[in-house]
Amino acid sequence: MPAITSTAPGKIILFGEHAVVYHRPAIAVPVQSLRTRVVITADPLATPGTIHIEAPAINLNSDILDLVPEDHLVLTITNIMKEIGITYIPACNIRISSTIPVAAGLGSGAAASVALIRAFSTFLGKPFPDDLVNKLAFEIEKIHHGTPSGIDNTVITYNMPVYFQYGQPLQKFQIKLPFTILIADTGVPSKTAITVRKVRQGWEQSPEKFENIFDEIAEITNQGKHAIEIGNILALGKLMDQNQILLQAIGVSSAEIGILIDAAKQAGAIGAKLSGGGGGGNIIALVDEESAKNVGKALLEAGAKHVYQNQLRTSH
């Protein structure tokens, strides 16, 4: 049997992170240049049912039986088997490799789930449709971080720019003019679960204040969608700046994020904000052709561990 391979992209959130957990809309886009790859090969010499998993990014090299049952990879595999209704599987090796930085707000967890669900269901002869991949990946997101909105698994499963609101049908949108985003890594790992919990505590203490901020973020997200649809890049940058101020107000920015944002803006970025859970992780900066190089350089000089360039356009 030939090896089964599946890949999934990373993601960035352009507008609306955290507020989206409280059922406000958010906009996310896939990042094609950062990817997780899952390769599954049958192992006819091993005892049937043996599954060996190797995932160097998280220092994992183990038989599935040696992992705790609540491990998210084990749960992904058992959920797929339950869904298909089988208990027996041929022995196999699963290798998960990724260029998406872990705990950096770029969707590494959701990408691993999506690629694994696709590859393993195909390996078992029942490749799952996107809606089922998305549903199962959402179940795993819940284990990763308690109360996820579902935006990460959605943008990564469907692999297209999305305007997402919990419980609403997914909306696509057109990108009138292509635009360039630099993604810069603070190098500070930050688990989304922790910042999501921090926001929850703030919301419990001052519900009115947080609800008002979430409403303001929702308004910015809607204006951001409009700016993208009409190709108003200057407005888009301003809205990113405004979103960042509100993310600061709910306590998910950090000194390192602030340093990179200031460096990007001083070097000519049109707008900049954190992206994803915050508390560390990555910032995104909107640049034009003239400023891209300078901003990239300034970000590295200000301490960014990596800068990735990503051009956003509607794919046809």
Ligand code: MEV
């Ligand atoms: C994480 O990429 C985005 C958050 O809004 C969490 C979520 O939506 O589940 C911080």
